[in-house]
Amino acid sequence: MMRRWGFIILVFVWSNATAPSPSQANQRPELAAIVAASIDQHIIPSYKTLQSASEKLNANIAAWCEDGGGGAESPARATVEDSFRKSVSAWGGVAFLRFGPARKDSRQQHLAFFPDPRGVASRQLSAALKRKDPALLEPGALSQQSAAIQGLPALEVLLFPKGPETKSGLDDYGCGLAMAISANVARLSRELTEEWTRPDGWRTRMVETGPDNPVYKSDAEAAGELVKALLTGLQIVRDLGFEAMLQAEQRGRTRAGLAFERSGVARDFMLASIRSCGALAQTLRLGDFVAGDSKVGWISGWIGNAFRSLASDAEEMPMPGSARPTLGNTEGLNRVRRGKFYANGLRQIIGRQIAPTAGLTLGFNELDGD
Structure with a gap:
């Protein structure tokens, strides 16, 4: 099953991606720089x-x-x-x-x-x-x-x-x-x-890596932490969002068990998660690690397209109602299935293609269950 999905992803993105420019091929980012940028441009502002x-x-x-x-x-x-x-x-x-x-x-x-x-x-x-x-x-x-x-x-x-x-x-x-x-x-x-x-806070810990750092001994460890968090976010979107909707539809349940479904703001939470994952992927410059590779350079453009598709499907798909999640129409069902597909595809490509290329070791548990 996984090979089939991987093949579908490959065929789709290969046929829709544009080749990287020469300038993109020479822009392999430094890990220390992308960690600092991700924290300063996205993580800390999000917490604020x-x-x-x-x-x-x-x-x-x-x-x-x-x-x-x-x-x-x-x-x-x-x-x-x-x-x-x-x-x-x-x-x-x-x-x-x-x-x-x-x-x-x-x-x-x-x-x-x-x-x-x-x-x-x-x-x-x-x-x-x-x-x-x-x-x-x-x-x-x-x-x-x-x-x-x-x-x-x-x-x-x-x-x-x-x-x-x-x-x-x-x-x-x-x-x-x-x-x-x-x-x-x-x-x-x-x-x-x-x-x-704070001066001795987690930002400092992640950007000042080394042998004396109790958590991150290298820039690769710090960058790997952020990529693992991104994969966690995509798994949440996939399993507790799109997959939960599919399960509710298949079992005829009134509720899907989405986060904050009770208050009617499940879509807000889901969209915020998707957009935040997309923003983190952008600050991590994930596509730049493979942009110069003629075999997988398509990934650079595909990542952004995949996140846009995820957000679009989450924004337009039917949500749980007072009777049933009502995915019955073909368009609604396709949106949920496609959302799950892209969330899983992003995890696969980031975790198994980009992370190794960037020299990041994520650990078995982050990809367990794929």
């Missing part, structure tokens, strides 16, 4: 976007609760929903960067406990709302609790208890819990930005 969005979300939830925490009829509620959507999009831009500050103290899980197929967040939040323990609302108390009730998915459950159509208000305790969760999200986002940007 998340910090800004989450702080605004926290402030808007506080204002909404001061206004009574009303339901769909409340203008403040609409502002909260917009802030939540923007925070989810910002999270989508960094959710696949599962190393360094995100891994420390399990910040990744605390910001977004997902996948959650057993509905742990919903059960634990229901229990907390029944107990109404005031100690849980004290500053910093939530950070000592289960990761399932600390992040954006937990906030989603509070704001949309039964789905995007349900926009009920919150009582005083519910509001207090929403403010505690959003404050925790803002705190975690701020910590991530700070740990990337």
Whole structure:
């Protein structure tokens, strides 16, 4: 099966790609330069976007609760929903960067406990709302609790208890819990930005590699970390996005289990993830590593086309609704299948063609399951 897909990719891109110019062939990037550029031009700005969005979300939830925490009829509620959507999009831009500050103290899980197929967040939040323990609302108390009730998915459950159509208000305790969760999200986002940007932070660790560096002994190790993160992002898009939609359609399920499907902003998260992966691939200059090779030079132009196709399909494909994911029409089904195909094709080409050419060792686990 994998050989067949690889052959399809090869035939398609070979017939649609343009040959690299002589100037492109001489532009093999230095690993240290692309690591620094990727961090400065994409990763740190993305974390700053998340910090800004989450702080605004926290402030808007506080204002909404001061206004009574009303339901769909409340203008403040609409502002909260917009802030939540923007925070989810910002999270989508960094959710696949599962190393360094995100891994420390399990910040990744605390910001977004997902996948959650057993509905742990919903059960634990229901229990907390029944107990109404005031100690849980004290500053910093939530950070000592289960990761399932600390992040954006937990906030989603509070704001949309039964789905995007349900926009009920919150009582005083519910509001207090929403403010505690959003404050925790803002705190975690701020910590991530700070740990990337401080003088002895993760940026410095990745750009100043060497024998004394406790994590990255070479520029290749640092660059490899970023490429592994990119492959993780593509796997998330493939498995928890397009493949989840296909499985829901095949099994006739009402929901597909996409991230942030409950609130109706699953598309926002998915698009943000795809676009962020594409931006990271661009700053990593992946195509430049093979641009001068007459046999695989087509990859240079194909990468950008593949990411554009991914974004287009995610933007236009049907999303889960109140009855079924409704992929029934041929165009919708083809978009989802094509999206999965390109996400997998990008992982294959980047992981098995470009990374070795660039001298990067990614490790078995990053390609396991392909």
